[in-house]
Amino acid sequence: MLNDMYELISATPSPYARKVRIALIEKGIAFTLRTEVPWHADTATPAYNPLEKLPVLVLPDGQGIYESRFILEWLEVHYPDPPLLPRDPVLALQARQIEVICDGICDATVLLFFERRREAPSAPWMARQRRKIDGGLSALERLAGPGFLVDDRFGLADICVGTVLRYLTVRYPDHPWRDTHSGLVAMSGRLETRASFAASVPVPQSIVEAVV
Numbered sequence: 001m002l003n004d005m006y007e008l009i010s011a012t013p014s015p016y017a018r019k020v021r022i023a024l025i026e027k028g029i030a031f032t033l034r035t036e037v038p039w040h041a042d043t044a045t046p047a048y049n050p051l052e053k054l055p056v057l058v059l060p061d062g063q064g065i066y067e068s069r070f071i072l073e074w075l076e077v078h079y080p081d082p083p084l085l086p087r088d089p090v091l092a093l094q095a096r097q098i099e100v101i102c103d104g105i106c107d108a109t110v111l112l113f114f115e116r117r118r119e120a121p122s123a124p125w126m127a128r129q130r131r132k133i134d135g136g137l138s139a140l141e142r143l144a145g146p147g148f149l150v151d152d153r154f155g156l157a158d159i160c161v162g163t164v165l166r167y168l169t170v171r172y173p174d175h176p177w178r179d180t181h182s183g184l185v186a187m188s189g190r191l192e193t194r195a196s197f198a199a200s201v202p203v204p205q206s207i208v209e210a211v212v
């Protein structure tokens, strides 16, 4: 890709890609969205990321920036305003810690999703992933309140929590987290009204090629 715009390689359900989509919109950075299924043979992702994972932010010169946390860090360095991280480094670490929890819940959800597709899913393995999801949600519920998560200013932590919660609706719709996490339910409802969230609502994708 050699043009003057950024291209984000994304997938319709991807919470990792949604974090980046929201950040790009919140920062007013123009980009084109390239939606694909990274598990299909025709994926472009490996051409830009040796780890073969999306999202990938493809720069105008064709270089790929990959790994959502790194993409977000890259954006914060190159497009500092509006900031999505507090200037105070200790507060910034609080936001990053929340991103660790959210990414961990997403990682466990992905592993559980594919384990369920196996001919003989491992019950202990699925229980282990479910524990990580539930433990992460409990930790987030303890942080949830009426305002924004860090320094009461919208930022990375809110983006991460919003994306993981809506991702559960897509990839783990039968998880009953809404019954016992009222703070997270309220937070999700508030965040989903933001234009950047409304423009990036995740939807399931059809994976027709064998993955596991």
Ligand SMILES: N[C@@H](CCC(=O)N[C@@H](CS(=O)(=O)O)C(=O)NCC(=O)O)C(=O)O
Pocket (backbone or CB within 6 Å): 011, 013, 014, 015, 016, 017, 038, 039, 051, 052, 053, 054, 055, 066, 067, 068, 069, 103, 110
């Ligand atoms: N740690 C990575 C995880 C990205 C990831 O797992 N992406 C998935 C797609 S999705 O689950 O986000 O929809 C992928 O590309 N998987 C392909 C593969 O793992 O080979 C990040 O934060 O960017």
